[in-house]
Amino acid sequence: MVSANVSDEITEKSLDQVQRENEAKLLERKVSDDTKAFSPGDDYSLDNNAVEMFDLPNNTPKINMEGIPKIKSKSKVRKENDEQRYNVLVLDTSASSSFLDSSGNIFYTADTAIDYVKASAKKFIEGVQKADGTNYVAIVEYKGSTANVVSEFSTDFVSLNAAIDGLYASQNTRNVAAGLQKADTLINEISNPKAIKNVVLFTTGMTNDGEYSYDGHYNEDTIGSEWRRSDTQVRLYAYSNAAYAMAETLKSKATVYSVGLFQMMENMPEEGLEIVQFFKLFSSELATSLEHFYDVKDPNDLEFIFGEIADKVTTKDVNFYFASGEEKDYEAVCHYSDNYFRKASCGTRQLDGYNHSLSTASLCLALSAFGSNDGGNSDYTNKYKNVEKLLTDLEFEEFDKNDWFVKKPQSDSIGVVAANKKLSIDDKECTLIAVAVRGGGYESEWAGNFTLGKSGQHYGFAQAKKQVLDFLKSYIRENKISGDIKIWLTGYSRAAATANLVAGALDDGEKLGDGVVLKKEDLYAYCFETPMGATKSEIKNRLKYNNIYNIINKNDPVTKVAMSALDFTRFGGDYFLPDKISDGNNYAAKKNAMEQFYDKMSSKNEIGKYAVDDFVMKKNDVKYLLPGGKSPVQNDENNKSIQAEYLDTTINKLTKERVKTRDNYVKKVIEDVMEEALNEAGINNYSPSALKEFAGAVAEMLVIFVVSHPNLTVTGVSNAKTLGAAHYPELCMAWLMSQDENYTSSPTEFDGNGNYRVIHINCPIDVEVYDSENILQARIVDDIPQEIKNGTVVASLNEDDEKIVYLPTNASYQIKLTATDNGTMNYSINEFSSTAGDITRVVNYKDINLNKNDVFNAVVPAYVDDEQNNEIEGSTTEYELKSPDGKEINPDQNLSGEDAKSAYYMVTVEVDSDEHGIAIGQGIRQEGNFAKVEAVAKEGYQFVGWYENDKLISQETQYRFCVEKDTLLVAKFEKDGESANLENPANPENPDSGKDNNTGNNSGSGINENGGEKIESVSTGDESAVGFCSLMAVIMVSIVMCMAFTKIRRKKQRN
Secondary structure (H helix, E strand, C coil): CCCCCCCCCCCCCHHHHHHCCCCCCCCCCCCCCCCCCCEEEEEEEEEECCCCCCCCCCCCCCCCCCHHCCCCCCCCCCCCCEEEEEEEEEEEECCCEEEEECCCCCCECCCCHHHHHHHHHHHHHHHHHCCCCEEEEEEEEEEEEEEEEEEEEEEEHHHHHHHHHHHCCCCCCCCCCHHHHHHHHHHCCCCCCCCCCEEEEECCCCCCCCCCCCCCCCCCCCCCCCECCCCCCEEEEHHHHHHHHHHHHHCCCEEEEEEEHHHHHCCHHHHHHHHHHHHHHHHHCCCCCHHHHHEEHHHHHHHHHHHHHHHCCCCCCCEEEECCCCCCEEEEECCHHHHHHHHCHHHHHHHCCCCCHHHHHHHHHHHHCCCCCCCCCCCCCCCCCCHHHHHHHHEEEEEEHHHHCCCCCCCCCCCCEEEEEEEECEEEEEEEECCCCCCCCCCCHHHHHHHHCCCCHHHHHHHHHHHHHHHHHHHEEEECCCCEEEEEEEEEEEHHHHHHHHHHHHCCCCCCCCEECCHHHCCCCEEECCCCCEEEEHHCHHHCCEEEEECCCCHHHHHCCHHHHHHHCCEEEEEEEHHHHHHHHHHHHHHHHHHHHCCCCCHHHHHHHCCCCCCCEEEECHHHHCCCCCCEECCCCCCCCHHHHHHHHHHHHHHHHHCCHHHHHHHHHHHHHHHHHHHHHHCEEEEEEEEHHHHHHHHHHCCCHHHCCCHHHHHHHHHHHHHHHHCCCCHHHHHHHHHCCCCCCCCCCCCCCCCEEEEECCEEEEECCCCCCCCCEEEEECCEEEECCCCCCCCCCEECCCCCEECCCCCEEEEEECCCEEEEEEEEEEEECCCEEEEEEEEEEEEEECCCCCEEEEEECCCCCCCCCCCCCCCCCCCEEEEECCCCCCEEEECCCCCHHEEEEEEEEECCCCCCCCEEEEEEECCCCCCEEEEEECCEEEEEEHHHHHHHEEECCEEECCCCEEEEEEEEEEEEECCCCCCCCCCCCCCCCCCCCCCCCCCCCCCCCCCEEECCCCCCCCHHHHHCCCCCCCHHHHHHHHHHHHHHHHHHCCC
């Protein structure tokens, strides 16, 4: 949409880009110096000055209305209430309209929509008539310059239908503003402040009569702006400004639905396409939000659409309870509709069938299935009471639960419930079975989260899957269910992993009984904060499972298990909640909308304030890793990585460096460590002491990782609370509520895309990042990321001192690179796939010569529309890097898919003797990234240099280099006072030339006087390392805390 105070420069954007950025900017419009003039009146005609309009520019926008979400079905929950709803139907009853060319000749006539209007209005009244509560309907018609109230608010449905039968088409102009004004008057007369108010506008998008204004929402830059009414010469956008202003006033009082019937212009010739695009834009922007706008493709569907809107405005809500903390259950509201299940669960693409409202309702069901806090940890007879109540209130019958819901959980047990109801769809009866898996309050079941098994699906989750399938088959058999069935399946956390595997099995043909039929489109699986339990090798075609939806917060460590690098994945499509680096300039508004719900949660005292964005990277001076030294831990002010990216990086390094294979994990963790640790802790004990013993045992295996990555480790320890907070179910609920029109009149738009790009820059370079509107979003000067007011791009320095910029995939950027000295530049683009959990494309530019003050320009375009999905593993985006003279520089490498995912090399660092000093910087790096290694001499020794294959390559304590192969570096030391015999020492050029590469200390005797957070010392291999990381030596330990110890964690946080 074009703002009323639009700037002189307008950036053209695709429809999908506009939808992602702002729900108000729904449709693409063209801004061009050669716009054409059109004019509608009783007839719509071309301005004589627009004689060249037949030669439309190649960049004329083509509106793809398939991108606009269709109606989300809802229905009532039938229970007695006295709720009052007031609904105003605003109907276009004008006659046909003709469109004229510049010569005054008619080139197209759009017929009246009166027959469809009448049929659909009656369908709406039929739906309202069946609803609970008191439902009033008023009818307004508009034609010509005026509008009339055909019927005041009434519950006399016979009279209302008679009034509709009396409608007829006349006059060739219409005044949408007048129709909305009449609706506003009716709404203002409602005396009940608690009444629900709705306005349903039927429009073809044409308005060409009544008041008009050239100052308003639309202007000369709006697509189709030069169309005008032939007799008055008033431009159509001026009439539309009056209607838009009236709609904005009405939106503050009622929910406005807009139904566009554009089939009357289906065959519009090319010369009229722009005005049709404007009609669609205008119609969509009259609605409260994109979710309230319906583009009707087929007039025959109009009755169905109006019937569903009637169902929408009569949706009921149900209060339910869920366990949070350790003492009580809390209350929330669930909006449910049988109509959620009238549409297919899947479409053509991965997330086509995703239903925002069904997703929120599914999370409500999943939370209600947490074991109730009533009875504590001793009485298990009524742990299922919350989920039973919710399903009963939703009119499901024949509730049942498995045995593990009424007795103390064990390591491999699982709790599950089911209930069913009959549905009639297209005059055919089927049975809807709701299945909810217990995802909270499952006590010792946390141990099963770590039993990966040596092959196949995650062993612990697969065992739970089998129990759920057995229960479901038994439930169907015992309740004598037969014929067509639909299954509504949900779970949270461990239960989500179980539900995911259950759904995958059903899609793979698992039979539930001889007498029942389950079609793919009748399985609705919604899994929340889902760990990975399936294997990549068993999923040959992801679209086979596109009725399964995994709602993922990338900041949640639970979703990283089991690790992608060990070949684990999830069935179905991943729908990622917003985060700072994937959503860019949309994140702040989305987060604010989410927090409005988060802060009002009934369990707010349990969860505290939203803390995930409080995540801060930490650093630890290497000299204090020496045995017995104190470690001042401080904020790493230059490393701006967010929690999600930290987890991606750390878990990837941890898995590829230390875990490596499932066999190794099973042997080192399960056979040698976990079983003994669990035995010592007591398998039925899930107290903090049990976790601590387990954590310490696992940590022992990871001492080398801790020492190799002290900053990553200390960051995890210091941010334990924010890591855990990302797994709070209330946070997931708040995000979903903020995008669900059942909970807000202004739902935010999520595209669910979790991918992002990581730009690595290594050189004496200052960096500036600009968005597509040439607005500065990030800057790095003298290796220091700058604070940019309202900047939305994250710029950082990582632990290898690389300049890093994180860019979303749904927007385009330009990067200005200014040389601050002579030297060379390495510039890399790494595409990260959150579903793959890895880098899936690598584009490297290496060893580009620099002269001081040279300016290079890089372009990072948005992914094309077809690649804006979470299944893409290496986009076709054409990246650009241009030299100071404007010539394009070709990349040295361009790797995609498996080639990119395997392009890692190991940097190994050793010391000539543990008695002489320590060395850090060991670990994997992506090809083309830089590594920084550092050596510190112990007391009485001094550093000599870094050696590779017995050749001296650097005498600097801190040495940086581009990683292009597996590399073994040895740090050599000598006693103080001795002089090493260095023959022909290498003196490699500093990649950040112009600066002293020796930023470390050549002796181990220096003392850092800076203050900091004191933690236990870490050495190269002594037992103090275990103590250092016992809280979170490995992210998996944090995951245990998230999945099994939320009660304990929350209690500590409150204290």
